[in-house]
Amino acid sequence: MGVIETAIDTIKQMIIDGELRPGQKLPVEKELAEQLGVARNTLREAVRALIAMRVLQTRQGDGTYVTSLSPDLLLDGMSFVADIHLDAGAGEFLHVRRILEAEATALAATRIPDADLAHLGDLLDEAERLPTQTTIDHGKLVALDQDFHSLIASHCGNAVLAAVIQNMSGRTVRARIWRGMSDPEAVQRTLREHRAVHRALLARDADRARLHAALHVLGVEESLSGSRPFAGNRGDGA
């Protein structure tokens, strides 16, 4: 195994063993490099890898710190994975999202505060006020959609579950889904499904919430796979 890989694993193990704790400052580059027996430049590449996976964080002029290591932070690299598989694996990601989101919505039914339920209603109101005749403001719709699902997931009582859902469909995927809804009717149907989920949550009915959430994601899956094979096949060219 390469020197850098070894350095990465050593630092990882120091964290797993509790030798390095969240928020703690690491030794300065020069010192840590000597401690691990590698050159400073080599250590930097190891640290850089851990920064990329949100394990470490550096502040120039100050030092290098261990992040909070919270699941939502560490799992947010997954959205890139989802983005890469726009073409082939989008359906598989959506299927996982359907499974998780159904359960998370059911869990949220008995956990989400009234204030946030009201806020969900506001989001739906805002989405429905957007003009859907000719020019659909996809950017705004995507943002509202993301807020809607994100707010529900965040109240499922499980931070890991919420984080995985959040990252199961990255920005690119979500944007593409809404962009595919050139048909205003499809947009309306999606908003109706959101309403149904909201009503189930208002009734604090976990089973109904689960069903409507699953149905909603399933609708997206089917609209992607079956309906319009013409949508966006730009092939491989530029």
Add this chain to the structure above:
Amino acid sequence: MGVIETAIDTIKQMIIDGELRPGQKLPVEKELAEQLGVARNTLREAVRALIAMRVLQTRQGDGTYVTSLSPDLLLDGMSFVADIHLDAGAGEFLHVRRILEAEATALAATRIPDADLAHLGDLLDEAERLPTQTTIDHGKLVALDQDFHSLIASHCGNAVLAAVIQNMSGRTVRARIWRGMSDPEAVQRTLREHRAVHRALLARDADRARLHAALHVLGVEESLSGSRPFAGNRGDGA
């Protein structure tokens, strides 16, 4: 944003845009560095970060290549996240695993080939033959456990789902779970649950398989949270 972050995102975007495809060779370090307008060492740190997330792969003396980008490859960094949260968030990871594994097992009930069903039976036979009286071979049990669940998940027909499940509990987590089973009875119970899942799969009964899989993971959750608060609290010392 830093120079390196920019370089990372640029390469990422090149992949998302299809400019770089799986298996394709990147320009040599010197050339790519000039193309991105950074020093070679800086580019190396960007490449190193992408290597850490399994997006790129280098072969000394040959070049740098884009990996297959398959979900199981890209998602396997998640196991480290699970390993980090041994103490606090183990239950939350297990809950997600329960949700996903129940569904994956149900899906596998109608998809797994007969040959693999037989192989599952062999794994269970082998586990039951292990002596459980005094010295429990945890390493072997962990390996068999991992093989059992992994084989089922791999036949759910969804590579993303299988990959997420696979990484939802890393090696460290799984080892700790089994190590916690100092009671031979707990081991026996776990093996009985495996048998139940296997029987449901043999009967090609998706509903039964889903229930038994969920119950199995739930049992692990409950044994971790409720039963023995004395287990392994070595605190923060060495």
Add this chain to the structure above:
DNA sequence: CGAGTCATATTCATCGGATCAATCATGGAG
């Protein structure tokens, strides 16, 4: 002519050092 072998070139891996930039700590001025 074909297969195996070896020298060479290419490429990444690692290292050490140099310079710049951001932040912090210290001490003095008001």
Add this chain to the structure above:
DNA sequence: CTCCATGATTGATCCGATGAATATGACTCG
């Protein structure tokens, strides 16, 4: 005591050099 300037600390970026692994092409031998 507060505010600000200055130097010290630390990471960011860059450059160049050497080592190690691989591929490529030429060469030899059968």
